[in-house]
Amino acid sequence: MRAGLVLAFLAVCLLAAMLVGSVVGPYQIPPGEVLKALIARLTGAPVTAPIDTILFQIRLPRVLAAALVGGALAAAGASYQTLFRNPLVSPDILGVSAGAGLGAVLGILLSLPVVAIQGLGFVTGLITVVIVYALARALRSQNEVLVLVLAGIVVGALAGAGISLVKILADPYNQLPAITFWLLGSLSGIKVSDVWSAAPLVVVGLLPLVLLRWRIGVLSLGDDEARALGVNVTLVRGIVIAAATLVTAAAVSVSGVIGWIGLMIPHMVRPLVGPRYDRVLPASVLMGAAFLVLVDTLARSAARTEIPLGLLTALIGAPIFVWLLARGRRVWS
Amino acid sequence: MIAASNLAIGYGTTQVAMGIDLAVAPGEILCLLGPNGAGKTTLFKTLLGLIPALQGAVAVNGILVGDMSRAALARAVAYVPQAQVMEFAYTVLDLVLMGRTAHLGPFTSPSAADHDRARSALNELGILDLADREANRISGGQRQLALIARALAQDAPMMVMDEPTASLDLGNRFLVLARVQALRERGFGVVFSTHDPDQARELATRVAVIADGRLAAYGTPDETLTAATLSDVYGVPVALERTDTGRTVIAPAKPVS
Numbered sequence: 001m002r003a004g005l006v007l008a009f010l011a012v013c014l015l016a017a018m019l020v021g022s023v024v025g026p027y028q029i030p031p032g033e034v035l036k037a038l039i040a041r042l043t044g045a046p047v048t049a050p051i052d053t054i055l056f057q058i059r060l061p062r063v064l065a066a067a068l069v070g071g072a073l074a075a076a077g078a079s080y081q082t083l084f085r086n087p088l089v090s091p092d093i094l095g096v097s098a099g100a101g102l103g104a105v106l107g108i109l110l111s112l113p114v115v116a117i118q119g120l121g122f123v124t125g126l127i128t129v130v131i132v133y134a135l136a137r138a139l140r141s142q143n144e145v146l147v148l149v150l151a152g153i154v155v156g157a158l159a160g161a162g163i164s165l166v167k168i169l170a171d172p173y174n175q176l177p178a179i180t181f182w183l184l185g186s187l188s189g190i191k192v193s194d195v196w197s198a199a200p201l202v203v204v205g206l207l208p209l210v211l212l213r214w215r216i217g218v219l220s221l222g223d224d225e226a227r228a229l230g231v232n233v234t235l236v237r238g239i240v241i242a243a244a245t246l247v248t249a250a251a252v253s254v255s256g257v258i259g260w261i262g263l264m265i266p267h268m269v270r271p272l273v274g275p276r277y278d279r280v281l282p283a284s285v286l287m288g289a290a291f292l293v294l295v296d297t298l299a300r301s302a303a304r305t306e307i308p309l310g311l312l313t314a315l316i317g318a319p320i321f322v323w324l325l326a327r328g329r330r331v332w333s
Numbered sequence: 334m335i336a337a338s339n340l341a342i343g344y345g346t347t348q349v350a351m352g353i354d355l356a357v358a359p360g361e362i363l364c365l366l367g368p369n370g371a372g373k374t375t376l377f378k379t380l381l382g383l384i385p386a387l388q389g390a391v392a393v394n395g396i397l398v399g400d401m402s403r404a405a406l407a408r409a410v411a412y413v414p415q416a417q418v419m420e421f422a423y424t425v426l427d428l429v430l431m432g433r434t435a436h437l438g439p440f441t442s443p444s445a446a447d448h449d450r451a452r453s454a455l456n457e458l459g460i461l462d463l464a465d466r467e468a469n470r471i472s473g474g475q476r477q478l479a480l481i482a483r484a485l486a487q488d489a490p491m492m493v494m495d496e497p498t499a500s501l502d503l504g505n506r507f508l509v510l511a512r513v514q515a516l517r518e519r520g521f522g523v524v525f526s527t528h529d530p531d532q533a534r535e536l537a538t539r540v541a542v543i544a545d546g547r548l549a550a551y552g553t554p555d556e557t558l559t560a561a562t563l564s565d566v567y568g569v570p571v572a573l574e575r576t577d578t579g580r581t582v583i584a585p586a587k588p589v590s
């Protein structure tokens with residue numbers, strides 16, 4: 001009952017954040033005008049020229065992309081934290097961000113078109129996690145989870161070294177700024193087509209997480225207990241890793257690497273809805289989406305130039321996280 | 334019914350014990366004793382199908398454990414682990430609800446009926462008032478009872494309990510033991526490991542003692558819990574003493590002076 005109310009409240013927050021994101025910008029569109037334009041668009045009525053272009057070509061795609069990326073990263077973080085029974089785990093624990101980063105900066109180095117950079121980032125992100133998973137399975141340890149996380153750190157560090165190499169090789173005037181900007185995350189220059197290419201992947205990844213929500217929650221008790229309770233742990237864990245990786249890679253390929261959201265949002269959600277994954281997942285999606293919409297609005301309106309998103313999420317996330325830690329273990333437990 | 338025949342247990346290539354034959358049926362309590370490191374937990378994991386048998390087989394209701402799906406096995410045998418603090422602060426009710434998992438479809442969450450079953454399991458163990466408390470913030474004995482309630486909610490006729498009285502104070506220990514005895518009287522079959530031979534004598538219909546990589550003794554409490562066997566297994570001289578009320582208790586053997 002209470003969890004349902006919280007979810008409804010978070011949904012309203014997300015809609016409000018999206019309205020704010022549509023209103024704020026160099027060309028202010030009053031909230032009433034935004035709603036009018038939306039209704040007009042839905043009913044097929046004409047929309048005045050500047051509002052039509054700014055709202056539907058520039059601002060809304062960006063707001064939608066922010067919601068998509070924020071929700072996706074928070075969902076992946078919530079899933080990994082439950083799966084690995086560790087509250088300090090973030091979506092890139094298995095190296096997906098580092099892998100996607102390597103692919104994308106390679107794409108920039110090779111001066112590929114934007115779509116190819118995104119595609120390359122997505123594919124290398126997936127490949128990285130496949131390598132990590134295969135490595136962990138090949139090592140055949142008793143403690144599968146520990147080996148998986150350590151393999152993720154090792155392969156992620158290798159990818160990080162690859163990124164450094166690309167940075168050294170890159171043209172410091174044309175390519176290096178783009179690489180740096182991408183590694184810090186940004187939604188500037190997002191197009192409707194970007195949203196349409198990433199959204200299906202995010203939805204496809206979220207679907208198994210939603211469907212298996214109860215069994216994924218049981219995994220948080222540990223392998224032996226979950227098995228004894230009737231869960232096919234190996235299968236469910238494989239599905240969660242694949243789904244969370246897909247979701248993260250799809251998000252990162254659009255926005256670049258944005259830290260903190262996947263780590264922090266589930267922690268902010270648990271005091272509201274409790275630790276049960278079947279509640280933490282939808283609440284994280286809603287809060288993560290609303291959070292990144294607001295952060296992105298700040299990123300494009302607070303200063304003359306765009307502030308990288310990863311920088312802002314770190315600035316906001318670090319103090320919030322310290323505050324959550326100071327509130328005691330109860331937050332995640 | 335859980336039956337092990339000519340079972341060898343261990344991890345990978347490391348064998349811990351071999352030649353284990355035992356069986357437990359509904360309405361029976363099998364107590365498992367053995368020194369630290371003898372392989373009690375390894376045997377439990379093998380009985381639950383969590384690790385494969387190195388040799389021999391475990392059958393539940395006549396079907397090999399390896400041939401059963403996780404859910405089918407969970408509907409036949411419930412596992413009660415030692416109560417430990419969890420990473421996430423589930424309520425007692427949430428924890429017990431997880432016992433319903435094997436009865437749910439792969440994509441479904443517990444229904445109102447499952448909630449009712451979880452509450453009735455808590456009620457059966459007398460801890461319904463703890464339902465909304467955080468499971469990490471109740472006493473160890475209460476948490477152990479909550480885990481037994483979860484096994485009840487699992488609706489499996491057999492339960493495997495890993496040292497359910499370890500690290501409990503005297504009052505909680507007696508409480509848990511009384512509940513286990515009540516479960517047997519209701520027709521549950523229980524496998525139960527303990528470090529206390531007196532508990533085994535009090536509760537068990539049968540006792541299995543694992544030591545030195547083999548089944549050192551298997552039979553009724555009177556057959557197995559002899560001074561000779563216990564002295565041998567635990568490596569200290571012990572004596573059985575009869576109390577005024579007719580109970581037999583285990584004590585260190587008085588040195589002959």
